[in-house]
């Protein structure tokens with residue numbers, strides 16, 4: 001599902017964020033990505049989202065070589081990836097329902113489909129009863145769950161999470177991980193960038209470790 005072949009990313013500043021990184025994550029795997037600050041985690045995620053391109057090497061997602069992806073096809077490609085951020089980037093002037101509906105509105109779905117899928121996604125994260133309220137009125141953990149519902153509303157084959165539990169206490173972090181596990185169980189590939197060693201150790205999952213742009217461990 002995610003294949004990196006000798007990928008190097010050097011920014012215009014000359015900073016080499018990733019050096020000759022190769023790995024393969026199979027469809028349906030759930031994997032942690034860890035490493036110190038500046039190790040290259042966000043860069044790796046940005047390459048998968050096609051927000052950056054490699055300086056050399058090849059990134060293949062679901063068999064598609066991203067370097068060959070036409071610029072006009074990038075928005076369509078991104079719809080197949082769900083992204084969860086630490087600061088969830090919700091719109092506080094819209095309801096929970098509208099926040100989750102947003103990706104589907106952008107993809108031009110009918111109101112009927114939107115209603116069905118948004119409610120299914122909110123139900124999955126246990127927030128169906130909060131669909132009408134503003135995210136301002138929710139706890140941090142609930143806001144993060146709205147972010148997850150929004151990430152999965154388009155039924156992505158791939159879910160990327162960048163420090164998804166950064167603001168949460170251990171109990172809520174476990175809750176979020178349980179949700180990710182549920183998605184994995186139905187075939188979604190999940191890649192989670194995290195600093196949280198305790199959380200990583202509590203889950204029996206494969207871990208990729210970056211150090212100064214190099215992949216030093218994947219086991």
Ligand SMILES: Nc1ncnc2c1ncn2[C@@H]1O[C@H](COP(=O)(O)OP(=O)(O)OP(=O)(O)O)[C@@H](O)[C@H]1O
Nearest residue numbers: 011013015016017036037038039040041042043044
């Ligand atoms: N747009 C950019 N231009 C220049 N250098 C960049 C850019 N983005 C990242 N870098 C540099 O590349 C290196 C890797 O950064 P990256 O953000 O991928 O690390 P990270 O592991 O995600 O760090 P953190 O955990 O702090 O978010 C760092 O030295 C960073 O300063």
